Amino acid sequence: MSKFQDLVIQNGREIAVRPGDHLFNQGDSDSNVYFVKSGILKAYYIRADGKEHIKSFLPEGSIIGSMVALVDDDPCSFSLVAVEDGAVVGLPFSRLKEAARQDIGLANVLIDFLSVYGKRKERREYELLSLSPEERYSVLLEGMHDVAERVNQADLAAYIGVTPQALSRIKRRIKS
Incomplete structure (x- = not known):
């Protein structure tokens, strides 16, 4: 476990979650970063038409927070919900920033984390804008096969940007 994760776990508040919690x-004020100890979280947007668009799945070991809420105190731009029973640890971002100001090693770990986070966001943007749904599904299977087996078909379809029926057709094509 990284120094960053250790800090969150040792100084944060553990929260038990059940599916749907x-x-x-989206629109709330929340200045916490969350570390996923167990289970899977889903980060998603509600579009103007009421449809859900999944931005990411967060399995054990993941850390997430709404960057606009953490940095600017703006309302969260997405929602964060548990997909499975699990446990997360929440820590106010202000405590993390203060600890990083006091410890150069932790500051470097935080920089590394933010770099990985930015890279992951760029990859996801590329997938959504440049790859076909079939290619996005293949990327999902390659990078998060265990997650793909643990979430439902509707969520997988929303993640790759198709209907559940279209995802069924993609799965059939890949098998043959």
């Missing part, structure tokens, strides 16, 4: 909703 929201840590925050």
Whole structure:
């Protein structure tokens, strides 16, 4: 476990979650970063037409927070919900920033984390804008096969940007 994760776990508040439990909703104010100890979280947007668009799945070991809420105190731009029974640890971002100001090693770990986070966001953007749904599904299977087996078909379809029926057709094509 990294120094970053250790800090969150040792200084944060553990929260037990069940499927459907929201840590925050789009539009809420929430200045916490969350470390996923067990289970899977789903980060998603509600579009103007009411449809859900899944931005990411967060399995054990993941850390997430709404960057606009953490940095600017703006409302969260997405919702964060548990997909499985699990446990997360929440820590106010202000405590993390203060600890990083006091410890150069932790500051470097935080920089590394933010770099990986930015890279992951760029990859996801590329997938959504440049790859076909079939290619996005293949990327999902390659990078998060265990997650793909643990979430439902509707969520997988929303993640790759198709209907559940279209995902069924993609799965059939890949098998043959």
